[in-house]
Amino acid sequence: MNIDNENKQILQMRNVSKIYKGKGSLFRSSGKDVIALNRISLDIYKGEIFGLVGESGSGKTTAGRLIVSLEETTSGRIFLDSREVTALKGRELKAFRRKVQMIFQDPYQSLNPQRSVYDTVSEPLKIHRMGKASDRKDRVREALKAVGLSPPDDFLFRYPHRLSGGQRQRVAIARAMVLNPEFVIADEPTSMLDASISAQIFNILLTMRNRLGVTQMFITHSLAAARYLCDRIAVIYRGNLMELGPAEEVIKNPKHPYTQALIDAVPKFGHSKDARRYGTLLSKDHEVREDKGCIFYPRCAVADHNTCPRREPGLSQIGIDHWVACFRQGSKESGLTPFTYGLAEGR
Ligand SMILES: Nc1ncnc2c1ncn2[C@@H]1O[C@H](COP(=O)(O)OP(=O)(O)OP(=O)(O)O)[C@@H](O)[C@H]1O
Numbered sequence: 001m002n003i004d005n006e007n008k009q010i011l012q013m014r015n016v017s018k019i020y021k022g023k024g025s026l027f028r029s030s031g032k033d034v035i036a037l038n039r040i041s042l043d044i045y046k047g048e049i050f051g052l053v054g055e056s057g058s059g060k061t062t063a064g065r066l067i068v069s070l071e072e073t074t075s076g077r078i079f080l081d082s083r084e085v086t087a088l089k090g091r092e093l094k095a096f097r098r099k100v101q102m103i104f105q106d107p108y109q110s111l112n113p114q115r116s117v118y119d120t121v122s123e124p125l126k127i128h129r130m131g132k133a134s135d136r137k138d139r140v141r142e143a144l145k146a147v148g149l150s151p152p153d154d155f156l157f158r159y160p161h162r163l164s165g166g167q168r169q170r171v172a173i174a175r176a177m178v179l180n181p182e183f184v185i186a187d188e189p190t191s192m193l194d195a196s197i198s199a200q201i202f203n204i205l206l207t208m209r210n211r212l213g214v215t216q217m218f219i220t221h222s223l224a225a226a227r228y229l230c231d232r233i234a235v236i237y238r239g240n241l242m243e244l245g246p247a248e249e250v251i252k253n254p255k256h257p258y259t260q261a262l263i264d265a266v267p268k269f270g271h272s273k274d275a276r277r278y279g280t281l282l283s284k285d286h287e288v289r290e291d292k293g294c295i296f297y298p299r300c301a302v303a304d305h306n307t308c309p310r311r312e313p314g315l316s317q318i319g320i321d322h323w324v325a326c327f328r329q330g331s332k333e334s335g336l337t338p339f340t341y342g343l344a345e346g347r
């Protein structure tokens, strides 16, 4: 099914949840279900770099895997170019797999050690029968040059063990880019790399967007990286969308206590007066959470003890394109459901 769409949106997630069923073990009959994502709704605009930020286990990779259709949603829907991803089959699914690519966190695991750089980067062309066999080497050379592996002939027949971590990640990006995708998900692509190599990888991603207009979802736990690269960011906490808005705005003027806590947690140099600007994160949970209310309530220092443990805050709009799920911010009832967010004026 298609939904009404404006040109600006390339991807839409609507009330997307993913629950991993508890498996149980030798000693227990059933394990606990894990709610990896809880009714996430968001839009990604054409040509932007959209940051998905959250701590470990918050559901970032799960979101990426659902979007590229490596896994199925438990409920909710995902649309790319207003086509429902989960409904795609046959030729349409194949076309989708060409248009959407994912770059994984660990370049040591994502490349096959037995395949040369040429094999790795040309494989998607073969799978999708793109270009003549005789042209493939040129396309691979172009892709290697675009990610800074120059001269490409020095790298074509190397195997991963002869590449540094940064070079491996460049090969992984070249493999994703060789298909001219419309949308790329980069899942913590630099978490295994040192700072200067990370900066080079960030610049490749920026160039991909600036020169080729490739829309990207950049997954990170680092607000600093998100600020450098992203136009808008979404902050998630234990599978729930907490805040969403323009990157500068969310980082300079964070509204959700969790975003504030993340900003407090960024290491700062020297003894800056505002090293802890917000102090919204309690070190200890102050009350056991029932299965309702705000997911952040147990860790929130500014919670309203009547409302927050009992009701779940929906997203409220608090500025142009700036949304927050917190009763302490904006109007309690904005009248806007998460479904309408992203269709706000101003973009
Ligand atoms: N295949 C799976 N089976 C069961 N639980 C899973 C599975 N994949 C992920 N989870 C759980 O879902 C939650 C979200 O995991 P996810 O990998 O999406 O987090 P993340 O934000 O990417 O974390 P990290 O920053 O560590 O990569 C975690 O609690 C994780 O343990």
Ligand SMILES: [Mg+2]
Pocket (backbone or CB within 6 Å): 060, 061, 062, 187
């Ligand atoms: Mg992850």
